[in-house]
Amino acid sequence: MSRRLPWGAMARMTGRRALAAVPVLLGVTLAVFAVAEASPFDPVKAYAGTAGLTASQENLDQLRHNLGVDRPLLTRWWEWITSALTGDLGDSSVMRRPVADVVTERLGWSVLLAATAFLVAIALGTLLGVLAGRRRGGLLDRTVSALAYTLEAAPAFWLGLLAIWFFALRLGVLPAGGLTDTASDTVTLDQVARHLVLPALVLGVSQLPWFFLYVRQGVGDALDEDPVRGARARGLAERTVLTGHALRSGMLPMLTLIGSRVPELITGALLVETVFSWPGIAAATVQAATAVDFPLLAALTVLATAAVLLGNLLSDLLYGLADPRVGFDG
Amino acid sequence: MAARTVRRATAAMATGAFALTAAACTNPGTDGAGSTGPKDSAVVGIAYEPDTLSPLLGYGKDGNSKIFDGLLAFDAGMKLTPALARELPKVSADGLTYTYALRSGVTFSDGEPFTAEDVVFTYRTILDPKTNNPSRTELDALKSVEAVGDDTVVFHLKYPYAPFAERTVHAIAPEHVAGGQDVNTGAFTTKPIGTGPYVLSSWSKGEKLTFQANPAYWNGAPAVKKFTMAIIKDDDVRATRLRAGDLDGAILPPNLAAGFADDKAKKTYAATTYDYRTVTLPTHNPVAGDTAVRGALDIAVDRQTMVDKILEGAGKPAYGPVPTDSPWFARGTERRHDLAGARKILDEAGWKPGADGVRAKNGVRASFPLWYLSGDKLRQDHALAYASDARKAGIEIKTQAGTWEVIEPRMKTDAVLAGGGAPGDPDFDQYLLLKSTLAGDGFNNMAWYDNEAVDRALEDGRRTNDPAKRKAAYDTVQRELVDDPGYTFLTHIDHLYVVNDSWDGLTTQTEPHDHGLAAGPWWNVETWKPKNTGDTKK
Numbered sequence: 001m002s003r004r005l006p007w008g009a010m011a012r013m014t015g016r017r018a019l020a021a022v023p024v025l026l027g028v029t030l031a032v033f034a035v036a037e038a039s040p041f042d043p044v045k046a047y048a049g050t051a052g053l054t055a056s057q058e059n060l061d062q063l064r065h066n067l068g069v070d071r072p073l074l075t076r077w078w079e080w081i082t083s084a085l086t087g088d089l090g091d092s093s094v095m096r097r098p099v100a101d102v103v104t105e106r107l108g109w110s111v112l113l114a115a116t117a118f119l120v121a122i123a124l125g126t127l128l129g130v131l132a133g134r135r136r137g138g139l140l141d142r143t144v145s146a147l148a149y150t151l152e153a154a155p156a157f158w159l160g161l162l163a164i165w166f167f168a169l170r171l172g173v174l175p176a177g178g179l180t181d182t183a184s185d186t187v188t189l190d191q192v193a194r195h196l197v198l199p200a201l202v203l204g205v206s207q208l209p210w211f212f213l214y215v216r217q218g219v220g221d222a223l224d225e226d227p228v229r230g231a232r233a234r235g236l237a238e239r240t241v242l243t244g245h246a247l248r249s250g251m252l253p254m255l256t257l258i259g260s261r262v263p264e265l266i267t268g269a270l271l272v273e274t275v276f277s278w279p280g281i282a283a284a285t286v287q288a289a290t291a292v293d294f295p296l297l298a299a300l301t302v303l304a305t306a307a308v309l310l311g312n313l314l315s316d317l318l319y320g321l322a323d324p325r326v327g328f329d330g
Numbered sequence: 331m332a333a334r335t336v337r338r339a340t341a342a343m344a345t346g347a348f349a350l351t352a353a354a355c356t357n358p359g360t361d362g363a364g365s366t367g368p369k370d371s372a373v374v375g376i377a378y379e380p381d382t383l384s385p386l387l388g389y390g391k392d393g394n395s396k397i398f399d400g401l402l403a404f405d406a407g408m409k410l411t412p413a414l415a416r417e418l419p420k421v422s423a424d425g426l427t428y429t430y431a432l433r434s435g436v437t438f439s440d441g442e443p444f445t446a447e448d449v450v451f452t453y454r455t456i457l458d459p460k461t462n463n464p465s466r467t468e469l470d471a472l473k474s475v476e477a478v479g480d481d482t483v484v485f486h487l488k489y490p491y492a493p494f495a496e497r498t499v500h501a502i503a504p505e506h507v508a509g510g511q512d513v514n515t516g517a518f519t520t521k522p523i524g525t526g527p528y529v530l531s532s533w534s535k536g537e538k539l540t541f542q543a544n545p546a547y548w549n550g551a552p553a554v555k556k557f558t559m560a561i562i563k564d565d566d567v568r569a570t571r572l573r574a575g576d577l578d579g580a581i582l583p584p585n586l587a588a589g590f591a592d593d594k595a596k597k598t599y600a601a602t603t604y605d606y607r608t609v610t611l612p613t614h615n616p617v618a619g620d621t622a623v624r625g626a627l628d629i630a631v632d633r634q635t636m637v638d639k640i641l642e643g644a645g646k647p648a649y650g651p652v653p654t655d656s657p658w659f660a661r662g663t664e665r666r667h668d669l670a671g672a673r674k675i676l677d678e679a680g681w682k683p684g685a686d687g688v689r690a691k692n693g694v695r696a697s698f699p700l701w702y703l704s705g706d707k708l709r710q711d712h713a714l715a716y717a718s719d720a721r722k723a724g725i726e727i728k729t730q731a732g733t734w735e736v737i738e739p740r741m742k743t744d745a746v747l748a749g750g751g752a753p754g755d756p757d758f759d760q761y762l763l764l765k766s767t768l769a770g771d772g773f774n775n776m777a778w779y780d781n782e783a784v785d786r787a788l789e790d791g792r793r794t795n796d797p798a799k800r801k802a803a804y805d806t807v808q809r810e811l812v813d814d815p816g817y818t819f820l821t822h823i824d825h826l827y828v829v830n831d832s833w834d835g836l837t838t839q840t841e842p843h844d845h846g847l848a849a850g851p852w853w854n855v856e857t858w859k860p861k862n863t864g865d866t867k868k
Contacts, residue, residue, distance in 0.1 A: 040733070040735040040736070041735060042735060045734060045735075047381075047462065047464065048464035049381050049464070050843075050844040050846075051388055051464035051465040052464050052772070052773070053750065053772075053773040054465075054467065054468075054750070054752075054762055054772075054773065054774065055464045055465065055466070055467050055772050055773075056467040056470070056768075056771055056772055056774065057770075057771045057772045058467075059464060059466050059467045059772070060464070060772050062459050063462055063464060066459075066460060066462050066514070067462065091512075091514070091515040092515075094381075095520075095535065096381065096382045096384070096387065096514065096515055096519040096520065097515055097517075097519065097520060098515055169570055169574075172574065176567070176571070177537075178534070178537045178538070178560075179534060179537065181576075182373050182538060182558060182560045182571075182576055182577065183371065183373050183556075183558055277536055277537050279534050279535065279536065279537060283536060287536075
């Protein structure tokens with residue numbers, strides 16, 4: 001049982017992936033610049049806001065020049081990428097602040113939300129999956145499966161609005177949005193915890209069906225396989241059979257799922273943060289996109305891409321660990 | 331081993347998630363519902379959020395900025411009163427020099443004294459082309475500003491501009507803080523320091539702004555010690571949170587405000603405004619640019635019904651940017667609703683009804699598109715009502731929804747359901763809307779209106795300080811608009827606010843179109859007095 005972890009192989013795979021990530025990230029930033037440039041949104045209008053409606057054309061032209069958005073796309077992208085590599089991420093026009101400040105201030109809240117939601121999804125999905133997989137076709141299985149398919153089809157923002165309506169408006173037990181109570185101007189642990197419940201639950205529940213269905217399938221299949229039948233024949237306790245044998249092989253497909261769900265999690269967070277006024281980077285992404293705020297948008301997209309790549313790497317590493325036959329070939 | 335690793339990880343994750351959820355659930359009883367909090371704090375819900383809190387980038391340009399003061403301020407009746415200036419400015423005979431004597435002993439909230447240099451710094455920075463201030467046009471008349479000693483500031487203008495004093499309600503920034511930073515992205519834009527009645531304690535973007543009373547405020551420390559503005563874009567959510575007790579006050583549309591009419595603990599305030607809705611009639615459209623069509627539309631439209639049905643009574647018919655209750659309004663320019671008269675004008679001008687009821691003249695069908703901002707229910711309702719009224723007179727108006735990106739390139743030839751309005755001087759709106767040289771300049775003079783008599787009167791009105799001459803000039807403008815309307819003005823919209831009846835001294839000012847955080851009964855929250863709670867509670 002006590003096999004040493006294959007650190008060398010894991011490190012080599014991580015290194016290969018890191019090298020491959022460089023062109024991907026470069027391409028993504030260029031694509032973001034190009035897509036934003038092609039969008040009908042005007043960064044100057046977005047910057048000026050309502051004041052832009054009474055500003056003179058001269059004033060607007062000056063703004064366009066100051067913001068640097070009157071120069072060609074490739075020039076701007078090259079300037080951004082070169083200064084980003086030296087650590088200067090530029091200034092966000094929509095937030096009126098350096099991009100680095102915006103990201104550091106908001107990243108933590110997004111990670112907290114996404115991580116909590118992910119844990120909720122994995123924990124609940126696994127638990128329910130095992131219970132349902134154990135007796136496929138049983139009452140619990142049929143109820144939860146039906147629910148899971150419904151949830152799979154439900155958009156996260158709709159779930160969010162539903163949760164607000166029920167828990168915040170009808171029952172009045174949980175706050176409808178924000179990081180803290182409206183009247184409070186300090187961020188305290190209990191307030192954040194209370195405000196985290198609904199968004200994390202909604203985001204978690206929206207991701208839950210995939211984990212549930214995978215685990216249910218895996219566990220169900222494993223229960224029919226020879227090793228499990230053998231274990232049962234040897235008279236092992238049902239609990240040991242379930243956790244030691246069925247769950248172990250049933251969990252395998254879920255490990256890949258963890259990585260591949262990261263993009264879904266990010267888009268889900270985008271909607272959930274907006275619905276719940278959660279002050280994270282996903283909410284800032286929406287603002288940055290509609291305001292054609294290149295530096296902020298590019299930085300956030302790089303972050304999201306990196307998260308996806310990391311997720312994939314993580315699931316491949318876990319898979320390799322769990323099933324040595326897969327290895328770390330990358 | 332591997333299985334154990336996974337299992338352990340799963341167990342840890344599950345425990346963590348449940349612990350978090352459990353911790354989060356232990357404290358549900360203390361939710362905001364029902365609690366109103368101490369009376370020396372107020373939480374209000376607003377729909378708009380400022381882009382920046384730096385006066386150098388345009389924050390507080392119309393006063394009431396909470397954090398900052400201007401040299402002057404508007405009182406409840408929109409009269410100028412001294413603020414950081416000791417008295418109203420001395421204006422030279424040629425109208426080109428404004429001299430302000432400054433109040434002494436005023437300090438910024440960081441303890442540093444306020445001096446003439448701060449005023450000079452603020453205005454000079456705004457005028458600097460490198461400063462990304464989209465409102466710089468409003469100070470177009472300003473040539474230079476200089477400090478004379480520590481307590482006098484002199485403004486020199488390029489041309490005589492009568493309403494200049496009203497521009498000096500602009501918030502003043504501290505040079506010692508903002509001077510050393512990047513004006514466009516420095517920390518000052520989100521962590522402002524001013525001389526005002528409140529100090530910003532935090533700004534959670536997209537969520538709320540919280541303020542603490544400035545105990546050293548030169549005009550006396552506010553009684554409302556803590557003031558929070560929650561940014562809630564959705565009207566229904568705002569109303570619900572007001573009802574739940576999470577908010578003490580909120581701006582609401584008429585239909586939602588009506589839901590609080592029976593609530594004895596809350597009062598509704600209706601602020602009169604300069605907030606107009608108008609239809610631009612572009613000069614370069616062969617139909618909308620025709621004087622007969624313009625005149626006919628002006629009387630074919632049933633403004634009172636729009637006020638009654640669309641605004642549920644919370645507004646007034648509008649005949650120009652100047653509202654009918656303003657002293658600057660030219661009596662007698664009210665238009666009657668006269669469908670027969672409209673048809674007569676069109677008949678006489680040669681617009682003959684066609685087979686489908688739409689008129690035509692020389693082969694041109696009396697038809698043009700009308701754009702409104704998609705998602706703006708109020709503008710949509712106005713546009714549809716306008717099109718329906720026009721149809722009765724034989725003019726076909728095709729309403730179309732679009733974002734500004736779609737609308738802007740079409741503004742030269744297509745009509746737009748526009749909104750705007752800046753209270754105070756009659757120059758503010760009328761010059762930008764009607765001056766022919768501003769045709770197509772950004773969003774100014776969207777109709778490309780071109781009328782020599784109006785151009786001349788607009789210049790006369792801003793270049794003299796004589797009230798009688800000014801009144802005559804703006805009367806001319808408004809009368810010309812009756813004969814040659816370049817826009818069909820529809821309504822002025824009241825802004826409704828519902829507020830807990832916990833304080834004395836609540837009033838509203840005349841409000842602009844853009845009702846940010848300066849508007850509403852909380853325009854002067856620093857002078858609110860908590861009510862005696864003895865009689866209300868027991």
